[in-house]
Amino acid sequence: MLLKIDMSSSEPIYTQIRDQIILGIAAGELRLGESLPSVRQFAEDVGINMMTVSKGYNLLKEEGYIEIDRRNGAKVKKKIASDPVFKEQAQKKLRLLLAELAVHELTPFEIQQIGEEILSEFQTKKERGE
Amino acid sequence: MLLKIDMSSSEPIYTQIRDQIILGIAAGELRLGESLPSVRQFAEDVGINMMTVSKGYNLLKEEGYIEIDRRNGAKVKKKIASDPVFKEQAQKKLRLLLAELAVHELTPFEIQQIGEEILSEFQTKKERGE
DNA sequence: CTATTTGTATTATATCATATAATACAAATA
DNA sequence: TATTTGTATTATATGATATAATACAAATAG
Numbered sequence: 187m188l189l190k191i192d193m194s195s196s197e198p199i200y201t202q203i204r205d206q207i208i209l210g211i212a213a214g215e216l217r218l219g220e221s222l223p224s225v226r227q228f229a230e231d232v233g234i235n236m237m238t239v240s241k242g243y244n245l246l247k248e249e250g251y252i253e254i255d256r257r258n259g260a261k262v263k264k265k266i267a268s269d270p271v272f273k274e275q276a277q278k279k280l281r282l283l284l285a286e287l288a289v290h291e292l293t294p295f296e297i298q299q300i301g302e303e304i305l306s307e308f309q310t311k312k313e314r315g316e
Numbered sequence: 317m318l319l320k321i322d323m324s325s326s327e328p329i330y331t332q333i334r335d336q337i338i339l340g341i342a343a344g345e346l347r348l349g350e351s352l353p354s355v356r357q358f359a360e361d362v363g364i365n366m367m368t369v370s371k372g373y374n375l376l377k378e379e380g381y382i383e384i385d386r387r388n389g390a391k392v393k394k395k396i397a398s399d400p401v402f403k404e405q406a407q408k409k410l411r412l413l414l415a416e417l418a419v420h421e422l423t424p425f426e427i428q429q430i431g432e433e434i435l436s437e438f439q440t441k442k443e444r445g446e
Numbered sequence: 447c448t449a450t451t452t453g454t455a456t457t458a459t460a461t462c463a464t465a466t467a468a469t470a471c472a473a474a475t476a
Numbered sequence: 477t478a479t480t481t482g483t484a485t486t487a488t489a490t491g492a493t494a495t496a497a498t499a500c501a502a503a504t505a506g
Contacts, residue, residue, distance in 0.1 A: 196492095198464060205412050212415035224481065235466050240482070251419070256481050257474045268420035276417055277430060282335050283409055284434050285342035289381070290398035290406075294435045300407060301431055304414050305424045326463095328493060354452065365495050370453070386452050387503045 187215045191232050199234055203242030208251060211262060214312030222252065222260040317345045321362050329364055333372030338381060341392060344442030352382065352390040 187210050191202055210216040223231070225239040232239075243260050246252045250272070254260045287297050317340050321332055340346040353361070355369040362369075373390050376382045380402070384390045417427050 200464080208419060209412060209415045212418045225483095226480085237467090237483090238465060241464090243482085254482070255474095256472070256483080259481060266419050266421065268417075268422055272416075272420060276413065276420075277434075279413055280430065281434050282339060283406065283413060284431065285339045285438065286402075287398075287406055288342045288435065288438055289338060289396050290402060291396065292398055294432075294439075297435065298428065298431065300410065301414065301428065302424075304407075304411050305418065305427065308415065308418055309424075330493080355454095356451085367454090367496090368494060371493090373453085384453070385503090386454080386501070389452055 189228075189232060191234065199238050200242035200245060203228075203239065204245050204249075207242075207246060211251065211266075212308045214308075214315040216262055218262055218266075219264045220262050221258070222262070224259055319358075319362060321364065329368050330372035330375060333358075333369065334375050334379075337372075337376060341381065341396075342438045344438075344445040346392055348392055348396075349394045350392050351388070352392070354389055 189203065189206050191199055193199075195202065207216065207222070211218075216222075222228070222243070225236050225243065228239045229236040243252065243254060247254050247260075250263065250269070251266055252260050252262050284297060287300075288294070319333065319336050321329055323329075325332065337346065337352070341348075346352075352358070352373070355366050355373065358369045359366040373382065373384060377384050377390075380393065380399075381396055382390050382392050414427060417430075418424070
């Protein structure tokens with residue numbers, strides 16, 4: 187799994203790490219239970235600070251995507267269950283995003299089209315990788 | 317159109333303003349061409365600084381949602397067209413959000429169900445308000 | 447013309463988020 | 477025992493966010 191960090195982005199590095207790992211899981215590039223690189227390895231590869239990677243990993247841990255311990259490092263969880271708190275927050279984000287799209291003269295049909303494309307993209311990537 | 321600012325949120329006030337105005341437009345609470353409150357009025361009503369409101373308005377202006385001039389104040393644009401840049405950025409955000417949902421054991425069907433609900437909520441609110 | 451109402455610019459201040467750097471520590475393993 | 481994990485600590489730097497108090501520019505209403 188290759189990670190690209192955009193140093194010129196206003197998006198914080200540790201959230202870039204978070205986002206790409208989640209996208210990686212959804213697309214099957216990272217499988218459930220799979221190990222992530224050590225924070226030192228990751229930091230060296232990408233050319234950033236160790237603690238920034240640690241911060242990204244900890245965010246993923248708090249959000250329930252990965253588990254971390256000293257002996258085994260960081261691994262993608264085997265079961266990432268949807269709790270009510272997550273679902274509500276995600277719905278809020280989705281509401282805003284759909285509002286933006288709707289306001290930009292995109293029809294509900296077009297919006298659903300885009301959503302379907304993305305979801306099927308995850309599906310095909312997963313099928314190819316497994 | 318009533319605006320609620322959460323002072324305890326980590327979300328910046330000026331983006332809270334932005335988000336709620338976009339949601340207001342999508343739901344028809346704010347109509348195309350309608351005037352927004354003056355920055356002073358807004359600031360006084362909500363109990364925040366004038367320049368924070370100005371910052372929110374300017375963000376909306378840069379993103380193409382409203383237009384501002386000294387004589388008439390701020391108004392929702394009459395045509396909010398979707399340019400390619402916006403569409404690409406929105407698609408990126410949607411990709412991440414759908415990835416989060418998919419990883420949380422939500423099926424494509426359930427995800428689309430949620431999306432449909434939100435879109436039809438906008439629609440009904442609009443129909444009632446007009 | 448004058449007073450009022452727009453948004454904006456300026457300057458200063460305060461707080462927090464982000465990121466780096468250089469070490470040091472704790473825990474487990476080979 | 478040496479190595480590899482993640483973590484903690486302290487310091488530093490930069491930028492974002494928000495407020496405060498004025499002042500200015502542009503247009504309108506009286």
